[in-house]
Each structure stands twice: as structure tokens, then as C-alpha cells.
Amino acid sequence: MFPYKSSILLNRKAHRNLYLQLCDQIIKHIKSGKLPPATRLPGTRTLANDLQIHRKTVIAAYDELIAQGWIETLPSRGTYVNRMLPIVNPADFDHENSKQKTTTISSFSFSKRPNLMYSSVSFDDSPKIQIDDGSPDHRLAPIEELSKTYRNIAKKSYHQNLFAYGSTYGNLDLRKKLVKYLNQTRGLNISLDNILITRGSQMGIYLASQLLFNKRDTVVVGNTNYLTANYTFEEAGATIAHIPVDDQGIDTNAMEALCKKTKAKAIYVTSHHHHPTTVTLSAERRMHLLQLAKQYGFAIIEDDYDYDFHYSNAPILPLASNDNYGNVIYIGGFTKIIAPAMRIGYLIAPKDFIDEASNMRRIIDRQGDMVLEKTMAQLIKAGDIQRHTSKVLKIYKSRRDLFCSLLKERLSNYFEFEVPKGGLAVWVTLNNKYNWDDVVAKAGSLKLELNPEWRRYDPNNLKHNSIRMGFASLNEEEIYKTIIILEKVCAQL
Ligand SMILES: Cc1ncc(COP(=O)(O)O)c(C=O)c1O
Structure with missing residues (x-):
């Protein structure tokens, strides 16, 4: 007889209903082979008595298990584990090993991508300060306006179609609002035909790469570049060619020299603030690049991921605003303005490319979150996004100023930088005498998490000894704490 009393442990304080806990445990024992098919289960009174629970709880659990097909009732004979279930040999079932086998090792082959195995997300949730790559402060997100608008839209019966399958191009209302908004704020000259809503800039980069590149097509990127974009291009089959980056952005003369020798299919630029070095592509180079694109017939993938954050003067208009010949694929989104989890972005390009991108999107993510997209359209219409952008711009500027002035004042023997x-x-x-590994390890022991994968900023071994330090996601108090910890770290180097 199976030892129900000792093998079934129910927790009265758990959120999960008792009868469902009982179901879970019986299913677990059936799956493990400890209760094989055709095993007679105890009567409801007996089991209730053994487990010290109400008989109705056992009846409810048995009803549920019958409905799910795990057990069956045979008239005037009792309740049994379903005889049709496959037999599992309990001797094979060593709980620990089997758990490891099923959760960590697949029994089928698949291609691994060792390149993609970096993550800057820490799964350790002990209290600490994290210096990120340049994320916004999600604590500033306009949750109140967002959730109110989202709820209002979702509740209205005439919006019910937003819950059905919709257009792969994205919500029409948002596309219309964005056409107007982007034409006004970024000097673009686009119509509805030129815009596809994505889940964020990364989806735009992915879609563009999948459409642009065939095996061994050349994509040109700065040395050094946003590594995730490089991975996305390589994944699409492209071969990466590097050109230098200096204090005016990517070197367009080097691009010209490269075009004379090699057929470049595309160049990827983060023109507003080069990732990772933060410099802005100069006006002269912008014009040069557009002229080269026309002359050599390559695409410019312009990733304008943080357009709104420019502190000294107005944002510089994107290359896309001067694209008269259909060379630019423009990518942007709201993840930096609002919060990384707000997965709404856009891809702007000539109509034929947008149509293909929309077909491509269908096979990876049928469509976006239409309610969220409609919410965004309303927030743009009401001016909420614009107000929020001005608000966070001021906050981030003062954080940049504080972070940079403290770093300069207290740590200039160790760190050098230009105020972005x-x-x-x-x-x-970092001063060449020192090593980021040491800094990262010592900071970690003082509960300051610096990006442990700092090497990704130098995949080609340029030995620049530099990393990105995000200031925007830290409030004033956290910035002071960061600097105090860095002082302690540097004193130990
Ligand atoms: C240069 C660059 N492009 C694209 C992205 C991806 O942005 P999103 O979250 O909108 O996909 C990032 C994210 O940090 C980025 O730094």
C-alpha cells in the first residue's frame, strides 16, 4: 500500500488551494511511477482521514484528476490510476538525477551560439548598486498615466478588436501618430507606408538584418561597436568589416576607402551617440556618408536608440531626415524614454522594405501588443510622452553633471572621460596601470556591481581600457554611494 500519509504533504498556508495541492502531489507520484496505472486509490473518507482534511477536498481533487484523465472511477469497484497511462518504471526514477536530466540536458541536437552567451542582467537580488550600460531609470516611468490609459482602452467595448489578430504593421492609430510625431520632431518626411511598429529597437535591427544580408555579405561597423548589433548581423550571415571611430564618430573616409575595394551591403551607425563611445557623428561625416551610400548603393542602418537625450543643444537630426534616395533604414523606440520593458519601437524605411519587414515579422512575432500600441498613440496625442521626455531629460542631465563632476573631482587619477x-x-x-578585472572584483565585494562583461567593449583587443558607465538609472544618493565605493576600490588598487 502506497504511504499516502507520509508522501503527501499539504501546506495550509500556501496560496494554492488544498484540493489542487492534493492533485499536484498525486500527479507527481503517478508521473514518477510510484502510483502506476491501475493502482487502486484509497476511498475519499480514508484519504481524508489519513491527511486530516475535509472529505469534500478529496472529492474535489478526485473530480479534477478524473477530468484531467489521470484517474478513473470504475462502477462499484472504486477509483484507480488510469489504466491507459504509459507505464513508468519507478526503479528508473531517481528524483535528483531525473530532475537534472530533464531540466538541463536536451535529448535532441540543436545549434548553440556561444557568441550570444553574455548577459548583463544579474540574477542575484541581494541589495547592491548596479552600474549598467546606459539604461533609463525605470522608476521614473509614467506608470500612472500609462496604466490608466491602458485600462480605459481595454475596457471600452468598441476597442474589443484590439484583442483580436491585427495588422503585422502595428496599430494604425500609433502609426499615424508616429508619422506626424517623427516628421515634426526629427525632420523625417515619411508617410504611413514607411513605418512598421516593432517590439523595440532590437527587433528593428533583427528584421533589417534578416532582410538585408545573405551569406558573406559585408556589413560595416565602427571599431568598436554595439556588440548585440554585431551578433545580429552575423546571425543573419553577414561578415563584419570594421572602420575606426574617433571623436567625430565613425570615420567616413575609411568607409570610402573600403567601398573602393569591397562591396559593402550596409553600414550600421549609432549616429547620435556612438555606442559605446558616446560621440556624435559630425555634420560633415553625415553628409559624406549619405553621399557614399548613394554612390555605392549600400544601406545605412541608423539606430537612433537614444535620440531624445541630448543635453548641450537640441538633438541632431538623424541621417534619415536627409535621405533623398531611399538609402536609410531608421530604427528607434520608446524603451529608453519610458522603460526597457515597454517594448515599442519602429522601423522606418522605403515602402518595399517595410512590406517585406512586415511579412518577416509575422513569422517571429505575429503582431505587437495592440492595446499597448493604442495606449502609446493616445499618450502621444495627449502630449504625455513629450512632457515625460522633457522631465526625464532634465533629471538625466543633472545626474550626468553630478556623476561626471564627482568622478572628475575625486577619481581623476584613475579614470579619464569626456563629459558626454x-x-x-x-x-x-581606466588608467593603464590598472585593470578592470580588479576594479570589478573589488567593487563587487563592496556591493557595487560594475559590468562584469566589460571585455565586450573591446572584442577586437584595441586595449582602450574603457567601459560604459550608465549614470541615468542612479538617483543622487546612489551616485554619491557609487563614488564613495569607487574611492575605496581605487585606494586598494
Ligand atoms: C545601441 C542600442 N541599440 C539598440 C538597443 C536595444 O533597444 P531596445 O530595448 O529598444 O530593443 C540598445 C539597448 O541598450 C542599444 O544600446
Whole structure:
């Protein structure tokens, strides 16, 4: 007889209903082979008595298990584990090993991507300060306006179609609002045909790469570049060619020299604030690049991921605003303005490319969150996004100023940097006498998490000894704490 009393442990304080806990445990024992098919289960009174629970709880659990097909009632004979279930040999079932086998090792082959195995997200939730790559402060997100608008839209019966399958191009209302908004704020000259809503800039980069590149097509990127974009291009089959980056952004003369020798399919630029070094592509180079794109027929993938954050002067208009010949694929979104989890972005390009991108999108993510997209459209219409952008711009500017002035004042023997004109991070160079591994390890022991994968900023071994330090996600108190910890770290180097 199976030892129900000792094998079934119910927790009266748990949120899960008692009868469902009982179901879970019986299913677990059936799956493990400890209760094989055709095993007679105890009567409801007996089991209730053994487990010290109400008989109705056992009846409810048995009803549920019958409905799910785990057990069956045979008239005037009792309740049994379903005889049709496959037999599992309990001798094979060593709980620990089997758990490891099923959760960690697949029994089928698949291609691994060792390149993609970096993550800057820490799963350790002990209290600490994290210096990120240049993320916004999600604590500032306009949750109140967002959730109120989202709820209002979702509740209205005439919006019910937003819950059905919709257009792969994205919510029409948002596309219309964005056409107007982007034409007004970024000097673009687009119509509805030129815009596809994505889940964020990364989806735009992915879609563009999948459409642009065939095996061994060349994509040109700065040395050094936003590594995730490089991975996305390589994944699409492209071969990466590097050109230098200096204090005016990517070197367009080097691009011209490269075009004379090699057929470049595309160049990827983060023109407003080069990732990772934060410099802005100069006006002269912008014009040069557009002229080269026309002459050599390559695409410019312009990733304008942090357009809104420019502190010294108005944001510089994107290359896309001067694209008269259909060379630019423009990518942007709201994840930096509102919060990384707000997965709404856009891809702007000539109509033929947008149509293909929309077909491609269908096979990876049928469509976006239509209610969220409609919410965004209303927030733009009401001016909430614009108000929020001005608000966070002021906050981030004062955080940049505080972070940079403290770093300069207290740690200039160790770190060098230019105050960034925009963006959410500083490109910080550690004095060559020291090593980031030491800094990262010592900071970690003082509960300051610096990006442990700092090497990704130098995949080609340029030995610039620099990393990005995000300031925007830290409030004033956290910035002071960060600097105090860094002082302690540096004193130990
Ligand atoms: C240069 C660059 N492009 C694209 C992205 C991805 O942005 P999103 O979260 O909108 O997909 C990031 C994210 O940090 C980025 O730094």
C-alpha cells in the first residue's frame, strides 16, 4: 500500500488551494511511477482521514484528476490510476538525477551560439548598486498615466478588436501618430507606408538584418561597436568589416576607402551617440556618408536608440531626415524614454522594405501588443510622452553633471572621460596601470556591481581600457554611494 500519509504533504498556508495541492502531489507520484496505472486509490473518507482534511477536498481533487484523465472511477469497484497511462518504471526514477536530466540536458541536437552567451542582467537580488550600460531609470516611468490609459482602452467595448489578430504593421492609430510625431520632431518626411511598429529597437535591427544580408555579405561597423548589433548581423550571415571611430564618430573616409575595394551591403551607425563611445557623428561625416551610400548603393542602418537625450543643444537630426534616395533604414523606440520593458519601437524605411519587414515579422512575432500600441498613440496625442521626455531629460542631465563632476573631482587619477553631450552613459577609461578585472572584483565585494562583461567593449583587443558607465538609472544618493565605493576600490588598487 502506497504511504499516502507520509508522501503527501499539504501546506495550509500556501496560496494554492488544498484540493489542487492534493492533485499536484498525486500527479507527481503517478508521473514518477510510484502510483502506476491501475493502482487502486484509497476511498475519499480514508484519504481524508489519513491527511486530516475535509472529505469534500478529496472529492474535489478526485473530480479534477478524473477530468484531467489521470484517474478513473470504475462502477462499484472504486477509483484507480488510469489504466491507459504509459507505464513508468519507478526503479528508473531517481528524483535528483531525473530532475537534472530533464531540466538541463536536451535529448535532441540543436545549434548553440556561444557568441550570444553574455548577459548583463544579474540574477542575484541581494541589495547592491548596479552600474549598467546606459539604461533609463525605470522608476521614473509614467506608470500612472500609462496604466490608466491602458485600462480605459481595454475596457471600452468598441476597442474589443484590439484583442483580436491585427495588422503585422502595428496599430494604425500609433502609426499615424508616429508619422506626424517623427516628421515634426526629427525632420523625417515619411508617410504611413514607411513605418512598421516593432517590439523595440532590437527587433528593428533583427528584421533589417534578416532582410538585408545573405551569406558573406559585408556589413560595416565602427571599431568598436554595439556588440548585440554585431551578433545580429552575423546571425543573419553577414561578415563584419570594421572602420575606426574617433571623436567625430565613425570615420567616413575609411568607409570610402573600403567601398573602393569591397562591396559593402550596409553600414550600421549609432549616429547620435556612438555606442559605446558616446560621440556624435559630425555634420560633415553625415553628409559624406549619405553621399557614399548613394554612390555605392549600400544601406545605412541608423539606430537612433537614444535620440531624445541630448543635453548641450537640441538633438541632431538623424541621417534619415536627409535621405533623398531611399538609402536609410531608421530604427528607434520608446524603451529608453519610458522603460526597457515597454517594448515599442519602429522601423522606418522605403515602402518595399517595410512590406517585406512586415511579412518577416509575422513569422517571429505575429503582431505587437495592440492595446499597448493604442495606449502609446493616445499618450502621444495627449502630449504625455513629450512632457515625460522633457522631465526625464532634465533629471538625466543633472545626474550626468553630478556623476561626471564627482568622478572628475575625486577619481581623476584613475579614470579619464569626456563629459558626454548626450545619452545615458559615460565612456570611462581606466588608467593603464590598472585593470578592470580588479576594479570589478573589488567593487563587487563592496556591493557595487560594475559590468562584469566589460571585455565586450573591446572584442577586437584595441586595449582602450574603457567601459560604459550608465549614470541615468542612479538617483543622487546612489551616485554619491557609487563614488564613495569607487574611492575605496581605487585606494586598494
Ligand atoms: C545601441 C542600442 N541599440 C539598440 C538597443 C536595444 O533597444 P531596445 O530595448 O529598444 O530593443 C540598445 C539597448 O541598450 C542599444 O544600446
